[in-house]
Amino acid sequence: MEDIYSLMTEFLKAFSHPLRLKIVEYLSETEKSVGEIVKYVDGEISNVSRHLALLKKAGILLDRKEGLNIYYHMKNPCIMDFYNCINKAVKSNLEMNRDLLDKIM
Amino acid sequence: MEDIYSLMTEFLKAFSHPLRLKIVEYLSETEKSVGEIVKYVDGEISNVSRHLALLKKAGILLDRKEGLNIYYHMKNPCIMDFYNCINKAVKSNLEMNRDLLDKIM
DNA sequence: TTACTACTTGGTAAAGTAATCAAATAAATT
């Protein structure tokens, strides 16, 4: 049985890539086809495809086939709360460092 | 200049290790010496030391020397909000999967 | 049935991450 720290780590790792974060943000509102995602993130198709597979495996995205296209979407829209939380934490951390810098200089 | 996705990724990666998460939680209230941390997480000292160095470099921890001991503490207590957010997101995701499972079976 | 489009997968090489043991530092004590 896995401990909570390992579960948290697995979850975090799924988000820990610039391309994957960009994909998640892009999918926050509506589903998009692989082709649309590739265009948006400006990546290589095979690479993007692998990142999508990873996000799906991690339980963050789901896909749906329609004709030739495969559409990906958020499995749980609440995940965007988490995404926003990362964003906020990073910004707060950056600002904090700037505050420290201002104090010193 | 780095983009926001890379900054977010760096930040996430700092948390993406079971030992590091456990350390961060342990330090949520008060500072602790390396020895105390090693005992608590039950790891090898040189390994724990490296994880601490990483967390410090990532801007999450600060250290303070007193005699033979080095005490680590959270640089920005608000980071615990983020920690709790990870926890919550993981649990919500697990529950969601269980809900789906319940629906199917 | 051939060819085309959208996407995934295999193979591989490069880069990054982590654990371990031994050696090094640095402060405190004898």
Place this chain on the structure above:
DNA sequence: AATTTATTTGATTACTTTACCAAGTAGTAA
């Protein structure tokens, strides 16, 4: 000055992650 204690760092090894190109699959249309 030598020893002990607390911690970091170097070197090595194993493992994981990522990118890339080429080949494969699976629908669609001619």
